[in-house]
Amino acid sequence: MATYRTLTVPLALLLSLAAHASAADSLPLQQWIKQAETILRGDTSAAIMSMKIKKEAYQREYDLMVLTDDRAESSKVLIKMLGPALWRGNATVKVDDKISFYDPRNSRVTVMGSSMLGDNWMGSHFSNDDLMRETDLSRHYDYQLLQQQTGQEEGIGAVRHYTIKLSPKPTAPVAWGKVVYQLYLDGQQRAYPKQLDYFQRADDAQAARTLSYSALKAMDGKTVPTRMTMLLPAKRGEFTEIEYRKLKFNVKVSAENFGERALQ
Template identity: 30%
Template sequence: MKKILLLLFFHLSIIASSQEAKDIIRKADEKAKGKTSIATITIQTIRPSWTREMTVKAWTKGNDLSFILVLAPAKEKGVVFLKRKKEVWNWIPSIERNIKMPPSMMSQSWMGTDFTNDDLVKEASILEDYNHSFLQDVIIDARNCYKIQLLPKPKSAVVWGKVIMDIDKKDFMMLHVEYYDEDGVLINTMHCSDIKLLGDRLLPGKMEMVPANKKGNKTVLIYNSLIFDTPLDDSFFNTQNITKAK
């Protein structure tokens, strides 16, 4: 009986720890998104011999709705990525085609950057598609952080085999993320910096995504503006609106 009680206590402790880790991920996710968000973002793709800059505007509502519009450069202006729950569309104005993106495309590069399609449109949910567990406490840029491991649930269709996040204990900001493939090999590392008030909350204003096996390559995402909790109707996030957003 004593062994059974100890095993039960151990099992309940694991469940409680997992729930606490998930709650921390939820707080960080909700802080970064709000009920809605409207952002203008500069994205710099940096390579050993060249650099390319892009400006986008992004609207989000909860975890199910997002709309990304490319504003510059002129060659890509008007390109749109639309997400509704688990469905993602890509409007390409140069050929006037609206393409529904299959799950297999989520792991591919987003417009030649080091971010994947999944990173930008968030088809996978870091809350619902993964199991969460604490690893240890760490210090990132002089901030005390939780290091939390995310492992995909058995039936989840996700890009990554493992994700490790470092989240600030005080302000619940995601400061450092490592992305691994199914074999446990590190593929990408994202580091967040330039912490400042964006909208009405303290958040990193800069994110750098660095691939592990491509020396000299990285993509830098910089928030120019970020507004939270502006009312957005669900009807804004539809395929009929995909050619009209500005």
């Protein structure tokens, strides 16, 4: 028995080492990114968040309610503005590749094509695409591990950090030339997003924008980053910050929650 154990431990170690060595390129990078990307969404989710926008010309705060439904191939998103007064009741909804905008002041729904996905949402640094999640970083890209190291994250303890380079596939319908994705895995191999650097062109030295995740908290029984900050390195001092105040996963939503009635 004893000999058996003394034999198996090194053997297992050896096996795991071998697996590790050969795994440099077979790590499930794509799967981690998918996990990190959907950490705040689940299959369906409902959230209350506040958005703080700081720009050279103005600064503003919004309070928002966001419903998402990712069960179908094409996700559904509803963003309803709760305040301040000028925008209270305004809603943006994405179903299929159609974005609709509702303004309670004239009770009109304006339907727009997906061409405005790249536009900024409500004067923030987030694009409609960011909030509607039309672009999926776990598809359309080739993944390459740049760096890995162990570290600490407040709230979950020891983690392992990975820096992954995302290069768009030649035919991919994507807006960025390169994305550098930093994420970390906790003890249960769950992936958390840390920071995303978006580059216009693959050989750019400076990122066009940087999205970072912070403030890990338990929400609906799950530890998630509750703050997202979008920075534009070219515009110092400007940023948009989203802070989750409530988040519930796998809520029961139906197509009705994203229909025209739900807007009003």
